Amino acid sequence: MTTAPEKKPVQWDPTDIKAELLKKYPPKVARKRARQILINEALENDTPEILANVRTIPGIITMRGCTYAGCKGVILGPTRDIVNLVHGPIGCSFYAWLTRRNQTDAGEDGEQYMNYTFSTDMQDSDIIFGGEKKLEMAIQEAYDTFHPKAIAVFATCPVGLIGDDIHTVARKMKEKFGDCNVFAFSCEGYKGVSQSAGHHIANNQVFRHIVGTNDEPQEGEYRINLLGEYNIGGDGFEIDRIFKKCGITNVATFSGNSTYDQFATSHQADLNCVMCHRSINYVADMLETKFGIPWVKVNFIGAEATAKSLRKIAAYFGDQELIDRVEKVIEEEMPAVKAAQEDVLPRTSGKTAMIFVGGSRAHHYQELFKEMGMKTISAGYEFAHRDDYEGRHVLPKLKVDADSRNIEEIEVEPDETRYRPRKTPEELKALEEAGLKFKSYEGLLPDMEEGTLVIDDLNQYEAEKLVELMKPDIFCAGIKEKFSIQKLGIPMKQLHSYDSGGPYAGFKGAINFYNEIDRLVNSRVWSYMKAPWQENPQLSGAYVWE
Amino acid sequence: MTTAPEKKPVQWDPTDIKAELLKKYPPKVARKRARQILINEALENDTPEILANVRTIPGIITMRGCTYAGCKGVILGPTRDIVNLVHGPIGCSFYAWLTRRNQTDAGEDGEQYMNYTFSTDMQDSDIIFGGEKKLEMAIQEAYDTFHPKAIAVFATCPVGLIGDDIHTVARKMKEKFGDCNVFAFSCEGYKGVSQSAGHHIANNQVFRHIVGTNDEPQEGEYRINLLGEYNIGGDGFEIDRIFKKCGITNVATFSGNSTYDQFATSHQADLNCVMCHRSINYVADMLETKFGIPWVKVNFIGAEATAKSLRKIAAYFGDQELIDRVEKVIEEEMPAVKAAQEDVLPRTSGKTAMIFVGGSRAHHYQELFKEMGMKTISAGYEFAHRDDYEGRHVLPKLKVDADSRNIEEIEVEPDETRYRPRKTPEELKALEEAGLKFKSYEGLLPDMEEGTLVIDDLNQYEAEKLVELMKPDIFCAGIKEKFSIQKLGIPMKQLHSYDSGGPYAGFKGAINFYNEIDRLVNSRVWSYMKAPWQENPQLSGAYVWE
Amino acid sequence: MLLRHTPKEISERKALTINPAKTCQPIGAMYAALGIHGCLPHSHGSQGCCAYHRSTLTRHYKEPVSAATSSFTEGASVFGGQANLMQAFNNIFTIYDPDVIAVHTTCLSETIGDDLKQIRKKGYAEGKIPKNKYVLCASTPSYVGSHVTGFSTMVKAMTELAENTGKKNGKVNIIPGWVEPADMEEIKRITGLLGIDTILFPDTSGVLNGPLTGKFSMFPQGGTTIEELKATGDAVGTLALGEWCSGEAARELDKQCKVPCTVIDMPFGLKATDRFVDTLRTVAGVSVPESLARERGQLLDLISDMHQYLYHKKVAIAGDPDQVIAMTEFLVSIDMLPVHIVTGTPGKKFEKRIREITEGLPCEVNVKAKGDLFLLHQWMKNEPVDLLISNTYGKYIARDEDIPLVRWGFPILDRQGHQYFPTVGYKGGIRLLEKILGALLDRKDRDDPETSFELVL
C-alpha cells in the first residue's frame, strides 16, 4: 500500500478560516453563522458559548433532516417487533425503509418487521376529507395480517395540519384489539429545528406507553440499560458481546436491536448507561425520577473508552467479582487492539480528521482517531444542543425558544409502587468521591485542542471551503456530504451509517475502525487524480517518431 | 406465441437444386460431389448408390473433424474412470476438453476424470528428439497423482511422423504399475478421411485391451449391452431409466457414462443393441464372433422407435413377464408423449427439416420429426459409409481404398473359454421368422421420401445454397454450421451436442424434443429480421410535423 | 427469512401499503431539475424532504446531489412559507449563484396552500431573484401520484421557458423521461447517428455520472441549458418518451408554442427502440444509417443465439409505468413470460397496456397499478418465477424466494453500472439481455447437478 503523495503543508489561522467561511454570506446569515462557528479555547469548566439547536437558514444546503426522521428513522426504526406505521403520503415511509444500517437479530420469537415499511399512503382525498378513517383501517389491516405486539403510528407533515387525531385513533384501536398496544407519535417533519425534536417525541412516547409496563421479574445480575445506542453496523452486538463476557446484563437497549418487552421491563435495571447524550439524556433523567435508577455517561467508541466505561459500571455495582471479571475481559481483549493499533500507527500518525455528525459521534469518534495518532482539527454536530458542546452545566442557562417550546417535556413523578432508589445518598456520594460521576457530561469542547474549529450545523458550502482550506486527510459526515467531499480528492467516511462497515464500538470495533481509516487515508486511489498528460502536459506538436 | 410470417412457397425440383449446388465448383470437384449428392428414389431393397467415406476435398469448408476427434473425443471421451492422456501438442487435448456434452455420473466409486484433460504438451525438442521419454514420465505422473484403473494414450498427428512407439511405452508402464491398465491409440488426425476412422481405432483397442477381461459374475436379468450411445445431453440416462423400469439390465454402454469395468464385463451380456450403426457395428460383430452374443439394431430416438426397440429386446428374450412389463412401461409412458405431441402438432405439422449429422442421427432424428408432422426434405451424414445410407446389404460390395486400408480390422476368433452362443440356430431362425432381424440395418435411404436430397459430407457452401433454395423451417447440424445458417433467419439445432438441450432419447426425450423444435420453428424471434424502416422504407424527406 | 411475516395467502388491503413500489412526487421533481444546466433544485417544505431526496439520489448515483430547502418550522407551517422561500432565493443566489432555481412543493406547502408563482413574482419584485436568473415552479403534492408524477410535473414546468419566436429552428425536442444519465447520453448518440439536431430535456448526463478529478463543481458541465429550453418553443416537433413521464410536457409545449408532439414508449428493448428510431426517421425525414441498423442486428443476433435460455421463463417485474410497459413488451418479444407486474404509480391505463401486451401469452398474468412489493411477493409465493426485475428493494424478496434478481429502475442502491451503461436503444437491449442471461445462467451453473454441469452455454 502506498501513501498518497505528500500534501503541501497548509498554514492556516483559525480566525482566517472563520472569516473565509463567512465572507460570501449575506450579512444576516453571516451574523448567525458567526455564532455557530467557534474557535475552541475551552479550558476545564470554562467553555466558550456556541449557538446550537437553532433553525436552519432557508436556502442553505444543510446536512439536517426532520423531526419525523429523528422519531421514526432513528429511535423507533431499530425496534424489531413493533409495526411502525407511517400515516402520510408514501415518501416518508419509503425513505425511512432500511436506509440506516441498524442491524437486528430476529431473536428466538422471530418477530422482525425491520425489513418492512408500512404506510397509509395518503391521497388527496385524505387530505381534503381527513385521514383518520384510513388510518384506522390500515391499523386494522396490519393487525389482521401480522398480529404484532404493538403498532406505532407516525404523523407526517400534513397530518398535523389537517387535524387528524392520531392519538385518539390509536387509543381506540388498542382498546379494540386488547392484545396489541397501539400508540402514536406527533412527529410532523416541520416540528423543532432538526432530528433532535423527533428523538425527544419518540422517547417521550416510548417512556409513556411502554416503559415500566412489565413487572415480570427478569433474569441476570448487574442489570443495566444501554441508552442511546442504535446498533448501526452491529455496534450494539459488539457491546452486548462484551457485556455478556463481563457478566453484565443488558436489560434494554434504547433502541438498537430492541424489542417491545425490553422497553417494558427496562425499569427493572439498576443502572442506566448513556451513550448518545443528545438523543436520550432526558430519558435517563425520567427513569431516575420515576424509578430511582441512576445514570452515568458511557462511551464504547474507542478501546480505551470502552475499558473506562466497563470499569465505571463495575465500580457502580462495586462487586469485586465483577470488577475482576471486567479487568480480565479488558486484559483479554486489549492485545488484539494494541496489535492492530501498532500495525496502523506508522501510517496514520499525524494525519488529520474532521467530523460533522450527530449527536454525540462527533465527540466519541475523536477517541478512536486519537488512538490512531490522528488529530481532529474541526468538528461539530448536526442536531446537538449547547450542552452537547459545553457540558451539562449550561443546561439551566438554556433558553426555551419558539421551536423548542413545541416539543413536549414530560413531567415525571416517582412511581408509586415501582420507585426504588438503587443506592442510598451516602453510597452515591461515596461513589462520586471515588470518581464516578453521575448525570455528568462535559461535552465536546473540553476534549478538543485549542484553536480547533467547532461548527454547529455545518452546511455544504462551509464543508467544501473547510476541506479546501485545511485539507484534512479524512472527513466524516453523512451520505449527502460524501461525494462532494470525495470529488475534492479527500476520503470521506460516513459516521451516521458507517458506509458499509462496522461495528466500530467496543474492542473489535476499534480494530475495525483502525483498519478502515488506514484503508481510507492510505489508499492508492487518491493519488491518481491527475492524468499523466496533466502531470506532464507539454505537447510536441508533431509526431515524436518523426 | 406467434408464428413467423408465412414464407413464400418455394417451388423446387431436386434436379435443379443439385445442379445449382454443383454449378460453381471446378469440374473435378463437381464430378466428385455429383456422386455424393443423391436424389432419393429408394424403393424397398433397391437403393441408389452414393459415394461416401471418401476424402474431403482440400479447400472445401467441411463439417468434418479428424480421426483423433473420433477416437478420443467421441468414443473414449465419455469413459469416466480412465485417465485419457493425449500425447501431442497442447491443442488436441484442449479442444476435446468438455466440449461434447457427454453427461456422466461419478457413481458410487466416485472416479470421474471427465472434467480434466491430460496432455504431454509436446514441445519442439520432443519433436526433434522424440517424445517417448516425456510420455513415459507423464504416465508416471498421472499414475502417481490419481492412481486410476487405466490410462489411455492418444497419438496426435506428429506422433506417428516422428515414430514415437506409444504402444511399447504403454505396455511397459502397464507392466510396471501392475494395478493400472495402460494402452494406446494410434489415432493420428491425418488417418482415414473423417472421425469414422477414429471410432474404429478406438473401438478396436477397447475391444482388445478391456472387453472380456473381467469374468466376475454380474447381477441382473435380461442382460444387454447398449452399443453406440454416448449420453449426449443425458440420452443414456433416459434410456437407462426406461431399461430399469422394464427390468432390463444394461451391462455396458459403449461408451456413454461408461466405466472400465463395464467394458471388461460386457461379454457377459446376452444381447447387443446397436444404436449408432456407423460408429460401432463392427464391435457388435466382433462380440458375436468372439463371445456368441447376437445383435439387433435399435433406436431410442423417437417415442415409437423406443417402444419398438423395447419390444425387440423383449421379443429376443421371449419371456412373457418381460414382454408384459415392457408393454406396461410403454403404456405408462406414452400418454405424456401423446399429450406433448398433440400440443405441438398444430404448430409443427407441415414444416420441413434438414439434417446433416453423424453417423446415424441424420436417420434417427427423422423419426422424431415425423412424430411432429414434419418432413425431412434433405439429409446426409458427415462421416458415414455407404452401408449407413444404403443398408448392410452393400457391405460386401464396399471397396477398400487407400484411406480405409490403413484402419486396422481386427481378426476375431471365438474365445476358447468364453464363447457361448446365446440362442440355438433354431431359436434364432424362429425369432427371425417372427420378425426380429439380427445384424440388420437398412440404412437411411429407404426411410426417406422420394425426391428428397441425400448429401454426403455436406459443406458450408452447399448448406447455405440448400437453405436459400429450399427454405426449410429448421436445419440440423453442428456448432460450426449453426450461426451461418441462423444468419439466414433459419433456426438451427445442433444434433451433435443438442446445443443446450436433451435428453432427446426415450419417452421423456421425445417430449423434450417436441417442445424444443416447437420453440425453434415457432419463435417470434425469426420474425424480426426486417426493421420497420426496411419494411416501409419510403422517406418523407422532410419533417412530417411540418 | 428476511420477509418472514409475508403470508402466501393474499387478503385485500384497502388502506395499508406495505413495501411500496413508488415514492412521492418531490424526488421526481428534484431529479428532473438536476437535468437543467446550472440549476439548483429547491424543496419548498420541511428540510427532511430535501434530505431524504438528496440521500436517495446520492445512494443511487454515488454522486453529490445539491439541493436546497425552505426549512419550514412550525411557524412557517402555520403562517405560510413565503418568508422562507424569499429568504432562500436571496441566500441561494448570493451563495451558490445558480442560473436557475427549480422549486417544487411538498405535501406540507401544498396543504397550507403556498402559491409558488406568486412568491416568485414577489421575489423578482423585491430583487431576491436577480433579473437574469430563472425560477421554475412545480406543484408536486406528495399525496397525488408518485415520484413519476413529480418528474413529469417538473418537466412540464420547464416548458414555461419555451419561447415561440415564430421561426422554426429545425430542431426536434426529445423528452427522455426518467431514465439514467447514461440513457440520455445514448439517446443523444442515437439521434446523432441519425443526423437529427435535437434538444434533449431534461438531461442529467454529465450531472449525475461525473468524473473524479480532485475538483467539486456544484453545477457540473451537463444538463439542458436555459438557451436550449427557450429554443424548444421553436422546435419542429417534440418526441416524448413515455406517457407517464413525458406526455404532459410535450402536450404543454404544443399548447403553448404550437410545437406538435408524438408520445411513444420509452425505447427499452427491440420493438420500442424500433418505434423510436422509426418515428425519428419519419418525422425528421432522414435515413437510418447502417451503423444503427447493425446495432439492431446485433441485438437480434444475441436474442436468437440465447433464445433457449429465455424461452418461457417466468418473470416478475416491479417498477415505474413507462419503464415496466417497455420492459414487459421486450420480455414478451423474446418469448419470456412476464407473469407478475406491479407499479406503485396509480393509473388504470397501465393495467390496460400491460393486458394488451401480454395478450395471448400461455399463462395468467397478474398486473396492478398502485400495487406494492408486498403484493408482488405474495403473487410470487403463489406462482413462482424464474427471475425478478426490480429496483434494489427486490433483493429481500429475491433472497427469501431464492430467485435471481436483475436490478433495473429506481433506486439501485447496491450495484454500480447504471450510471455508465445505457439500457435504452439497441445497445441497451444488449445490456439488458446480458444482465438477464447472466442472472439466469449464474443460477443454472449454481443449480445444475454435477452430472449435467455445462461448459458451453
Add this chain to the structure above:
Amino acid sequence: MLLRHTPKEISERKALTINPAKTCQPIGAMYAALGIHGCLPHSHGSQGCCAYHRSTLTRHYKEPVSAATSSFTEGASVFGGQANLMQAFNNIFTIYDPDVIAVHTTCLSETIGDDLKQIRKKGYAEGKIPKNKYVLCASTPSYVGSHVTGFSTMVKAMTELAENTGKKNGKVNIIPGWVEPADMEEIKRITGLLGIDTILFPDTSGVLNGPLTGKFSMFPQGGTTIEELKATGDAVGTLALGEWCSGEAARELDKQCKVPCTVIDMPFGLKATDRFVDTLRTVAGVSVPESLARERGQLLDLISDMHQYLYHKKVAIAGDPDQVIAMTEFLVSIDMLPVHIVTGTPGKKFEKRIREITEGLPCEVNVKAKGDLFLLHQWMKNEPVDLLISNTYGKYIARDEDIPLVRWGFPILDRQGHQYFPTVGYKGGIRLLEKILGALLDRKDRDDPETSFELVL
C-alpha cells in the same frame, strides 16, 4: 465435486499438463486472420485442426467462423501437403472468392517440413492463385509457444504486405493484440476522440460481432483491408499493444519499412490506459480531449466509490500474458491482491513482469508461466481467494471452491457480452470493475447473515 481428484498437496509435474491455460498456435493465427477484410483463414494440416479452431471460435463468439483446411490424409502426411494446398488455392478462389487466404501451418505440416512460401510461389506460377489475390503464410507449429504465439506470428505475416513508398502517410499503426472485436472498436473510438488517423490491424470488429439480418456473408464488412495493410509501411509509427501479441509484428515493420515502433501494455485498467493515451498523445502530438479525460475520471470515481469492497480482496488469475499483466496491474492499482497468477504460455519475462507489478504487496504471490489450471486450483486450495478471473474453464474450480468467477479472456463459452462491450480503455475499466464488483457483491448478498443483510452497498 467436479474436480474431485485434484489434491491440495502440490507435487512437481515435469511432463504432464492437466487442464491447460493455453491452446496451440493455429487458432491464434486463425483469429488474427479473421481480422483482415475479405480473408479466408486456411489451416494447412489435418482437417480436425480446422474443425476444432472453428468450433472454439464459434462457441466464443456465437458467430459463423469460416476457414478452410488442406484436409491432409495419410498420403499427404507422407509425401507432403503441396498438392493439397495447391488444390485448396484453386477451390477456395473459385468457390469462395476471398481477397486473401491466410495460411497457417499445423504441427503436422511443420513436422513434415512443408514450405508455405514455396508453395505460394508455385500457386501464383500455376495460376491457382489469381494475380490480384493475396496469400499470407504463417509458420505456426503447435508444439512451440501457444495460441498467443500463433496470433503474433500471423500478425507478423501481415506486415509482408506493407509497402514503403518513401512517402509517409501521416497514419499511426496500432496493433491491438488478441482482444475482443468490441475492444478493437473501442480502440478506434479512443483514437478517434484523440483525432489520430490510424490503421488498426488486425481488426475483428464487424467480423465476429455481426448482426442478424437474414443474410449470411462469408466475408463481413469489418476487418483491416489489404489497402490499409499496404499503407502500414508508410505510417509514421507503430504502437504495439502487448509484447507477446504484437511486439514481433511492430519490430518487423520497423525492420522492413523503417516504421518506428513503441511496444506498451494492453490498455486494460487505469494505468495501462493512461500510458496508452499518453503515448498516443505524445507520439501524435495531440491534446487529450475533455471527453476522454471525463471517462478517466468516471473510472476513478467508481474506483473510489467502491474501494471498500475491493480493498485487499484476494484474486486468482489465469489467462494470456499480455492480458494478465495488464489485469494484475489494474488489480494492484485498486488495492486488490492478485495472489495466484498463471499463464499457459511459456516465457520467464512474464513471471518477471508480474513480480515487478506485485512487489510490495502485503501477501505472497504465486506466479507461473507455462502453468496450468490444475496448479492454479491447487494454489487456491492452499491459499483461498475471494475471486477468480479466468476464461470459462475456471467455472469448474469456481464451483468446487465456491468462489465467484469473472469470465475474462479466451475462450468464454458460457456467457455473452464480450463481443459487444469492451474491457479496454477507461470505459472498459468501468465494465471490468462492474463485473468484479457484481461478483463480489452477489456473493456478499448471498452470504451475509440476515442480521447484517444490506440494502445499500
